[in-house]
Amino acid sequence: MRSKQSTITIHDVAKAAGVSVSTASRVLNNKADVSPETYKKVRQVIDDLNYTASLAAKSMRSRTTNVLGLLVPELIEVYYHEVIKGVGAAIENSGYDLLIYTSGSPTRNKRASWEREHVALLSSGLTDGCIIVSPSAPTFQQNANIVVIDPHGAGAEVPSVVATNHEGAIQAVDYLVSLGHRRIGFVQGHPTAWSALQRFEGYKAGLHKAGIEFEAALVCEGDFTSACGKAATYHLMNQPNPPSAIFAANDRTAIGVLEAAQELGLNVPQDLSVIGFDNIPETMQTTPRLTTIDQSIREMGSLGVRLLIDRLQNRESAQLLHTVPTHLVVRDSCWMRK
Amino acid sequence: MRSKQSTITIHDVAKAAGVSVSTASRVLNNKADVSPETYKKVRQVIDDLNYTASLAAKSMRSRTTNVLGLLVPELIEVYYHEVIKGVGAAIENSGYDLLIYTSGSPTRNKRASWEREHVALLSSGLTDGCIIVSPSAPTFQQNANIVVIDPHGAGAEVPSVVATNHEGAIQAVDYLVSLGHRRIGFVQGHPTAWSALQRFEGYKAGLHKAGIEFEAALVCEGDFTSACGKAATYHLMNQPNPPSAIFAANDRTAIGVLEAAQELGLNVPQDLSVIGFDNIPETMQTTPRLTTIDQSIREMGSLGVRLLIDRLQNRESAQLLHTVPTHLVVRDSCWMRK
DNA sequence: AAACACGCTGGAAACGATACCGGAAACGCG
């Protein structure tokens, strides 16, 4: 055990100021019913002692903390940083503080239980409400103050922020088609992710719209990693009749496609066009720079904060599903079909 | 007031399992002295009820939470995100959870008091220890479990992580000198930052080493923003005898220099060489790509976590100041002097 | 057979803060 930190409490303040704890508390919270001189005296002591109320104790007693929680699965993938930037921007001058929680425990892998546990953790008084990013099982207590961003699984009963994944995928296919491509490969996203499914559906809808018949052989399974992009590329390009373009369900996967293409000696975009989805910062640093569908991840974070605050202040709209538009970002990884 | 969230407590668990709260608590914490069948029964109930202990109550009672705190001033500037990535990487599988705290209140601007307040907030039981990024007044309780990263002001009495700012600046000047530059402008960093001072000193030391006389007219004040880089460039380049290279105290400022150069119709690097400091991701996307001194911000974050955990587990070394090496990253913004 | 140890359990006191209630002055008014 470590040495106990002689943390100073409201009792110390009260004693030093010669008042009761109740009075000290009243001063702390700027409540009425305290004489000016008492107020000044206690304030002085608070300053002198460098006293700050324990968030733990405070939030245990009174159920409101002015703190918002953000639950992210990890802190390495840039995607989450983009969300955090959006949240950070929205929190500025909102009057709320922000608590981002992530777990370093190996148990984190059991995503579903991890989420359940930590949502409870945050909403058990520490925060007034909380935003969950990419929850795998978006089923929560009805009355909890929760907003989810990009949930796995549709039809959550809490306010959700999602990108127009379906339309975005159509935009991607449209673009490739406009460049003359007819055989377009697709690398799927994580099978449990609703966004992945929507993108796949959009891919099919885009083909249909262009009068191109869907071909199962051009579709590979995936899980949003770059590894699956690589594997898919090897698989697709070694077919007898390989595609002239590959649409990856997200940028991370598209980066894997780019790597594989290079290893296979294929020039992008001359020999193979590649398009991604998300518009993460790295896409500007790949060679060639990746053409992609932007889903304004930041905007999703900001919107999440606004929705949560609205809900907390009872200004909530009846609408549960909130969408952020996607749009095509043309860079250098797509070219006319030869 | 909002509707009370019917949050379920350990009492509910105890009642449902037909045991006392003490026993329920023992099961929760995997303490000894509880019969296997009781254990199983209680575990079952915990699962069924989706119960999670309130962090607030827990940390109030027992002084150890297995949570580390990270205090950042804001969440927009990429610099902090790099730190967070490093921290995030180090926290993985460390067995600790992470709580990042930032404030959205306008009072945040009163940095010193904000820090004092929030350090107390976090260390008042919520976390086992905490890491503070860029604290302006690194004077804390002696026995608090605190680690600081890139503190303003030298000689903190808590473990600190800093880059070799002095050496890094020398490296920058060395490089410019090796390209034939003799008149090298300098845009200073924020005056209260120790790192800024060190870089300035390094700049002077580098000149001295090369036998170049220091010239006050070539130095501009700054504050780490891009705006000051712009202003400084206008000022420097409109002098009768302008410098052939500008060394900015950080990348953000260097980006301002780049912008101003473009506005002035100066070609970088042909007409003007520019070098920054930090190596933030944006430096790869500027035109031309910015040559800079890398200070491995991520590594600083990771090291911070390791130091904190060491301290918590009493494996602390006597050394207080920990440095991370800087090194030159050559890209496209510097060229031989004409 | 008495005494003792031991495994398991429940009761109650804390942790630090706030909310509620009630009491003591001070003051105004008939």
Add this chain to the structure above:
DNA sequence: CGCGTTTCCGGTATCGTTTCCAGCGTGTTT
């Protein structure tokens, strides 16, 4: 002067958890 109000303050219960201590059956020892 008595009485009701107002102003200010202190006491106490309470939030959900852990920890300490005591109790109670059994099994083991002398």
